[in-house]
Amino acid sequence: MSPSGNRIERMVQLVRTGEITVFVRRAREFEPADLADVLSALDEQERLIVVQALPPELSSQALAEMPEEEHAEDTLAALAPERAAEIVEALEDDDAADILGELDPVQQERILSTLEHRAEVDQLLRYDEESAGGRMTTHTVTVRDTATVAEALEDIRRQAEEIDDFYQVFVVDGDRRLVGLLPFKGLVVSRPDRRVREFMTAADIAVSPDLDQEEVARLLARYNLPSVAVVDDAGRLLGRITFDDVIDVVEAETTEDLLKFGGVPADEELAAGWREAVRSRLPWLYVNLLTAFLAGGVVYLFQSTVQRTVALAIWMPIIAGMGGNAGTQALAVTVRRLALGLIPRQMLARVVAKEVLVGMVNGLAIGGVVGIVAALVGEQPWLGLVVFLAMAGNLLVAGFAGGFIPVVLERFRIDPAIASSIFVTTFTDVCGFLLLLGLAGWLLL
Known part of the structure; x- marks a missing residue:
């Protein structure tokens, strides 16, 4: 067994011997993907105990990384609505929509009714889960085209506090229509009073929220983009899709095609009996x-x-x-x-x-x-x-x-x-x- 596998096995044993306090302390040292492996190795009741004991941000990260066949949504649905809402609040809105979208309408509403940022999640739930709209996050860093460099930097600092990672700064007009991208080099070397519109680059590549996720993956790979904007029919910025979202898409589609090629239905789960x-x-x-x-x-x-x-x-x-x-x-x-x-x-x-x-x-x-x-x-x-x-x-x-x-x-x-x-x-x-x-x-x- 690999060192990572040994760590996961030790964490599982901590849960099964009732040492939950020790488990929570050690869980803080784990990457979300490894913590997701720990949850996957537990049965449903043990998983529920762990998710209730962990801080909401750790529980949310682990649930978001769990494979689809492990049904993270079932664990979420088994929690009290208030606790489930705390975990969903800590999720990125696209991850929240992915998990909540697997629940039936009654369970979904039970959790959504207690969310503070329900509007963002509701917006994503309207789209097909395999479309650009279903994959995007509404959290974007934007600046107005009329802003100066100094104003843009201030706006970016303020917005960055609420976003874990961002790879592009989108330039929008007064109606939130996407008009360009802000190059970081230009932002650094330009005078503080220079207008953003003077050195922004063209936003030639953007996608519709209805575009299939496979097409989005091809687009990002073809043009080597870190992220791509999602816009509506009027060109208004709705959100963004990042390359790490696409990695999940490629893995899922490759697995699906491999199963199909072998004559196995794509919806057969690894955990199926x-x-x-x-x-x-x-x-x-x-x-x-x-x-x-x-x-x-x-x-x-x-x-x-x-x-x-x-x-x-x-x-x-x-x-x-x-x-x-x-x-x-x-x-x-x-x-x-x-x-x-x-x-x-x-x-x-x-x-x-x-x-x-x-x-x-x-x-x-x-x-x-x-x-x-x-x-x-x-x-x-x-x-x-x-x-x-x-x-x-x-x-x-x-x-x-x-x-x-x-x-x-x-x-x-x-x-x-x-x-x-x-x-x-x-x-x-x-x-x-x-x-x-x-x-x-x-x-x-």
Whole structure:
């Protein structure tokens, strides 16, 4: 166990032996993420004891860092409304909205009714949790475009007392419309009586509150921004999204896509029991079973060919398996590029053509090897040629399927991460069996 793991285990033991005073004292030395790990290792009743004992600012930081599947909102809902409100008050408004948004309306209102800064949290709760509005914080550092450097510095000092971190200073007009960004260097080197509008930079990049969080993440990564402004239709500043918020988005989306790619529903939680796991995965296994019947049907059509040349049975799983692997490679690359928005519409045909070319070259290389082996170990001299052609053809088909199917699904607004693998595997299995058994049957005529 790592040193960090040992510390967490010792903290858990303190709770379980009733040494809560010692726990609270030592908790002050923990980073919020590590304290969240401690809470995650406790059962619900132990977690409740700890959250009630810790100062509100420590409890809030730990709850905000807990993974979604640990349901920090359940702990919050189990507290008395006054205590829950103290913890929520200590949260950043975007974190407060994230946690409260998971509660049912009655529990939500019970806590919101006691909040001092309810208006800010209510504003964020109106937006979808996976949109820019749901991710933003309304706490921003702003200065008026008419302010002097001296006035701007005073405004920044005053606002910074209420904000933990800020990476940009937004310049707004009298109607709070975003008109620019204040460069820190200009603020430092300019005369105290110089107007902010004289050296502010253009605020070319801002996002709508309805923009999907993945698009926000791409924007910050593309332009290497520390944060981005969120504005309404009139250009008025609503809030900001920082790069650390985006890290959470990227992690969540990557996990979701990985689960989908494996045919596991994205909402299956790590802490779910075996019954929930079976319930979420079984439907996709039934779909896979249906597609497997299609491949089995192809073999059934050629059963007389297989009976006459039993050696074909050896090569069937090899050709189908290699086709599936090649298709998955092409699929993974294409789905990733689609997810990152790296494939413009005018380049879709080029992407598919590239995967077909890769599949053809790989097919010739792999097909040559297995064809030689089949010719050397088989009793029929034509078997090597059949295996070579079937392998080469199936890898070419795999490249086409891996590049084409996710693009088509994307066009029809079907998530390619969750649906593509089933179609690609079926496509390569069916084509592999058709090529191998069809060519063998033709040569046996």
